[in-house]
Structures are given as C-alpha cells and as structure tokens.
Amino acid sequence: DIQMTQSPSSVSASVGDSVTITCRASQYISSWVAWYQQKPGKAPNLLIYGASSLQSGVPSRFSGSGSGTDFTLTINSLQPEDFATYFCQQTDSFPITFGQGTRLEIK
Amino acid sequence: QVQLQESGPGLVKPSETLSLTCTVSGGSISGYYWSWIRQSPGGRLEWMGNVYYSGGTNDNPSLKSRVTMSVDTSKNLFSLKVSAVTAADTAVYYCARQATRSGRLDYWGQGTLVTVSP
Numbered sequence: 001d002i003q004m005t006q007s008p009s010s011v012s013a014s015v016g017d018s019v020t021i022t023c024r025a026s027q028y029i030s031s032w033v034a035w036y037q038q039k040p041g042k043a044p045n046l047l048i049y050g051a052s053s054l055q056s057g058v059p060s061r062f063s064g065s066g067s068g069t070d071f072t073l074t075i076n077s078l079q080p081e082d083f084a085t086y087f088c089q090q091t092d093s094f095p096i097t098f099g100q101g102t103r104l105e106i107k
Numbered sequence: 108q109v110q111l112q113e114s115g116p117g118l119v120k121p122s123e124t125l126s127l128t129c130t131v132s133g134g135s136i137s138g139y140y141w142s143w144i145r146q147s148p149g150g151r152l153e154w155m156g157n158v159y160y161s162g163g164t165n166d167n168p169s170l171k172s173r174v175t176m177s178v179d180t181s182k183n184l185f186s187l188k189v190s191a192v193t194a195a196d197t198a199v200y201y202c203a204r205q206a207t208r209s210g211r212l213d214y215w216g217q218g219t220l221v222t223v224s225p
Contacts, residue, residue, distance in 0.1 A: 049211035091210025096154040
C-alpha cells in the first residue's frame, strides 16, 4: 500500500494568516492527490484534486501543488470557517489511502 | 445536486454481519465508482472499497475479504456488507461518489455511526 504522511499533525494560526500543510507519498504517484477539509460531525469535503485543481465552489484561497512524492496544500488569508482538519488522499493505485490528518486550530 | 444517504443498523453484535445501503439522489449511479470509507473513533480515514455502476468491485486487502459490495442501478443505490465484525469495526461509515478518472471523492453521505457491541 502507498503510505501518505502528513505534517504537521496540528498547527495553530490566526485569522488572516497563511498556512501550508505537506503530504509525502511513500512512492511515486504523479499528481494523483486530493485534499479534503473535515469539520466536526461532518463528512470530508473535497477541496483539491489532481494535486492542483480546485474543486468547483471552493474558495480560491485554497491551492495545491506538487508532483511525484511531495505535495502541499496552502490556505491564504485564513478565515474563521477554515479551522478544521485536513486530509490528503492518493488515488494513484488501489487501495486508496489517506494521510493521518492535520488539525488547524485558532491561535 | 447529487446527494447520498447511508442507512442501516447502528448497532451490530460481534461476529455478525454489518449491512449498509447508500441511496443516491439527484443524479444517476451510472458512469461512476461508488466508494465506502470509514472513520475510526481516533479520526483515521480508511477506504474500504468501491463498486462500479456495472458491478465490478475493488476492495481493501486490509479487510481480509470480509467485505462484499453490490449495486442496484434500478433503485439507484449501492450496498456494503462486512462479515465477522469485531469492536475494531466500530466507526462512522461514509459512502461517496468516486470519479473514474481522477479518483476524487466528490460527493459524500453524511455518515452513519456503527457500533459493534454485544
């Protein structure tokens, strides 16, 4: 199985800050990465797919980059509704696997 | 707007079979993979497998062949069965639509908590 290692596991930031979350795959996966946001008691919500394509309806302050094994999710100008947990996911091969999550907290 | 809704028992006894159904509304089940994902009490997400609208399946080897998935295009729903459950199968279970090309999970159900307990 392809392992997805996210860092950091948690991060504190203030409204208006920028934050970057990284995800490293245990092997080459081209650009087959998606990112999700999850709020307590809710299902994950797709933000980014294909490493850098913004899902319809997602604010442009969210962006993704990377290819191969190293990927990043950047959130610019943090808004109060952005404080949540974020997961990366690889879709290169079965079984699909997720990172362990990054909790974004208000400082 | 595509919507998914999981349904099934919230409590299952150890060694029995967990059965869930996901009903799709607002769109056709054709042309997509349909996935099951579960989230442990600790927050980890585990992809369990998917079923193509034509009936083919892919499952996660970590579940040791305990998973059966099926689709009913006439009713626009798909189903999951997990046999020989233990307390480790206690989780929130989600169904989701999976795009065939990118593999992204773009629509999710709200999730249903299944507890395995005597």
